[in-house]
Amino acid sequence: MPGPVRSVGEMHASFEETDYTPEVFARPWLAAGALFMRGESVFLVHKTYGDGWDIPGGFVDQSEAPAAACRREIAEELGIQRPPERLLVCDWSPHDGTDRLLFVFDCGELGDESAVVLQDSELDRWEWVPIGTVEDYVTPRLAIRLQQAYAALREGRIGYLERGIPPITD
Numbered sequence: 001m002p003g004p005v006r007s008v009g010e011m012h013a014s015f016e017e018t019d020y021t022p023e024v025f026a027r028p029w030l031a032a033g034a035l036f037m038r039g040e041s042v043f044l045v046h047k048t049y050g051d052g053w054d055i056p057g058g059f060v061d062q063s064e065a066p067a068a069a070c071r072r073e074i075a076e077e078l079g080i081q082r083p084p085e086r087l088l089v090c091d092w093s094p095h096d097g098t099d100r101l102l103f104v105f106d107c108g109e110l111g112d113e114s115a116v117v118l119q120d121s122e123l124d125r126w127e128w129v130p131i132g133t134v135e136d137y138v139t140p141r142l143a144i145r146l147q148q149a150y151a152a153l154r155e156g157r158i159g160y161l162e163r164g165i166p167p168i169t170d
Helices: 066-078 131-136 140-155
Strands: 029-035 041-047 057-059 086-092 100-106 123-130 159-162
Touching: 029 066, 029 140, 041 131, 057 066, 066 100, 086 140, 100 140, 123 131, 131 140, 140 159
Parallel strands: 029 100, 086 159
Antiparallel strands: 029 057, 041 123, 086 100
């Protein structure tokens, strides 16, 4: 049973001051990805492990902000410095029994493609893929997320998703 209802000024009570224990709170894995667009095409990288094609990005380190993780992953995977411009979607997407929060950031234009130096321990190639055929390259859950991120970019909005889909509201 939860502890007593607290006023706004009392919202930062410690675990010791409530009936909650740390085990009742979700501990999702966080990941951040970079969406680079060129016209109607998305920039994908091919991983040498896992599911193959993906957007640049990866898991967020302990005490690291998702936007900072995105910037770090771009530098590590592509060898370029690029800050994320804005959040496009946040997707609650549990997988293999683990809660995951996946952030996709608009990272603007890629720019000089000759500056891209792939992290060869993880990636072996990249490709511009039309958004309409992205499902031929990536996993179904990632294809849905990328299509939603693309729509958010084109419509100038931020999207909240659950398993890649905007939740139904009444």
